[in-house]
Amino acid sequence: xxxxxxxxxxxxxxxxxxxxxxxxxxxxxxxxxxxxxxxxxxxxxxxxxxxxxxxxxxxxxxxxxxxxxxxxxxxxxxxxxxxxxxxxxxxxxxxxxxxxxxxxxxxxxxxxxxxxxxxxxxxxxxxxxxxxxxxxxxxxxxxxxxxxxxxxxxxxxxxxxxxxxxxxxxxxxxxxxxxxxxxxxxxxxxxxxxxxxxxxxxxxxxxxxxxxxxxxxxxxxxx
Numbered sequence: 001x002x003x004x005x006x007x008x009x010x011x012x013x014x015x016x017x018x019x020x021x022x023x024x025x026x027x028x029x030x031x032x033x034x035x036x037x038x039x040x041x042x043x044x045x046x047x048x049x050x051x052x053x054x055x056x057x058x059x060x061x062x063x064x065x066x067x068x069x070x071x072x073x074x075x076x077x078x079x080x081x082x083x084x085x086x087x088x089x090x091x092x093x094x095x096x097x098x099x100x101x102x103x104x105x106x107x108x109x110x111x112x113x114x115x116x117x118x119x120x121x122x123x124x125x126x127x128x129x130x131x132x133x134x135x136x137x138x139x140x141x142x143x144x145x146x147x148x149x150x151x152x153x154x155x156x157x158x159x160x161x162x163x164x165x166x167x168x169x170x171x172x173x174x175x176x177x178x179x180x181x182x183x184x185x186x187x188x189x190x191x192x193x194x195x196x197x198x199x200x201x202x203x204x205x206x207x208x209x210x211x212x213x214x215x216x217x218x219x220x221x222x223x
Contacts, residue, residue, distance in 0.1 A: 003121070004030045004049055008040040008067075009056035009083070014106065018054065018083070021110035022117065037067045045074045052120060054104070057084030057091070065098055066163075066205065069148060072099055073156025079120050092129055097145045102126030144204060150192045158185040163202045 005022060009015045015033045023029055034040045037059055044050060055067055071080050079101030084091070087105040095103050101120045104113060105128055116126040151159060154175075161171045168186065172179040186198065195201050 002028050002030065003051045004032065004047075005117075006032045006034060006040065006043065006050055006053045008034045008037065008053060008059060010035045010059055011056075014056075018113070021113045024110055025114050037070065040067075041070060041074060044071055044078065050075070050078050052101070052117065053078060053080040054083050055080055057082055057086055057095075065095060066160075068095065068098055068100055069156055069205075070160040073151070073153045073160065076153050081116070081120055081126065087128060089129060092127060094141065094145065096125065096127060097142075098148065103128060147193050147204075151189060155185050155189050155192070158182060159189050159201060159205060162186070162189070162198055163205050 007015050007018050009018070012033075012035070015035075019031045019033065022031055032043065034043065040053070040055075044053065053071060055071065057065075059067055065082075068080055068082065071078075080099075081102040081104055082095045082100045083104045083106060085106040087103065087107075092103045102116055102125055104116045104126065108116070108128075119126045148156075157175065158171060161174065166174070168179050168182045172182045175182070190196065190198070190201055193201050193204050195204060
């Protein structure tokens with residue numbers, strides 16, 4: 001069986017190292033390398049034969065968990081694993097709570113990376129956490145994650161476009177639907193997030209960068 005993996009990381013050297021690790025066990029795999037989230041969105045939206053996406057947590061300054069939401073909204077059935085040098089328990093738990101198929105530390109050996117990928121392909125969740133290692137999410141973040149998970153794939157896409165500053169008319173054109181449909185989606189997003197305005201919805205989404213991904217504000221160069 002041939003697999004297709006997509007590596008989304010803005011560091012060419014790490015993409016190459018991860019590609020080497022993934023192809024070391026078998027030649028029956030196609031690996032696509034992408035350096036930015038928008039290109040990943042375009043590919044994933046157009047493709048139907050992707051078996052796994054490996055997403056960098058700190059991609060071009062964009063929070064990997066925000067990217068995770070966007071990619072899963074496009075193709076909910078395609079597993080997305082977070083790959084990061086930042087592997088504290090809080091970040092891992094947040095990623096898994098948002099629907100990541102696994103969390104792979106960039107310090108992992110090639111053997112561990114391949115084991116993680118095979119575990120995910122077998123339909124299981126991969127986590128470096130063993131038992132109860134702490135890192136519990138605060139109640140407000142748990143509530144926010146639960147709200148995010150209530151969004152339908154299309155609502156998740158609309159929220160992502162709202163965060164990009166797009167107006168209803170622009171979103172409607174991009175998704176090839178009526179503006180009235182987008183207005184309905186926006187209303188549903190606001191309701192599910194428990195907010196009253198687009199601005200408040202975008203602020204809630206941005207909290208992933210502020211609280212779950214503190215390295216982006218202090219050490220964005222560490223991947």
